[in-house]
Amino acid sequence: QVQLVESGGGLVQAGGSLRLSCAASGRTFSGFAMGWFRQAPGNERELVATLSGGGGLTSYADSVKGRFTISRDNAKNRVFLQMNSLEPEDTGVYYCAAASRWTRWPPRDYDYWGQGTQVTVSS
Secondary structure, eight states: OEEEEEEOOEEEETTOOEEEEEEEEESOGGGSEEEEEEEOTTSOOEEEEEEOTTSOOEEEOTTTTTTEEEEEETTTTEEEEEEOSOOGGGOEEEEEEEESSOOOSOGGGOOEEOOOEEEEEEO
């Protein structure tokens, strides 16, 4: 079992930055690929970024490439999402998720999910 807890969300103006953190506990963290997803009201959950267990593979949604960076610290059992140049369209609840193998999509490939953290970008 893996427990995931997100933090770092909040309200920010367009053009600003936020850094999300996801703390993991339970099984060996480095064995899991990690993903960040987001969901805006009325929309389906969408993939933002994924990162392999060793950190060698990454994948980003086209809408965030060049603005967001996913990273992890396996010694501290944490995964991060640095979000720069935020836009109102980035507003939503952000979830981190863990998968026992490398994957990107669909969400059902992920075995564990956090409770989410709200990000609101004002124009």
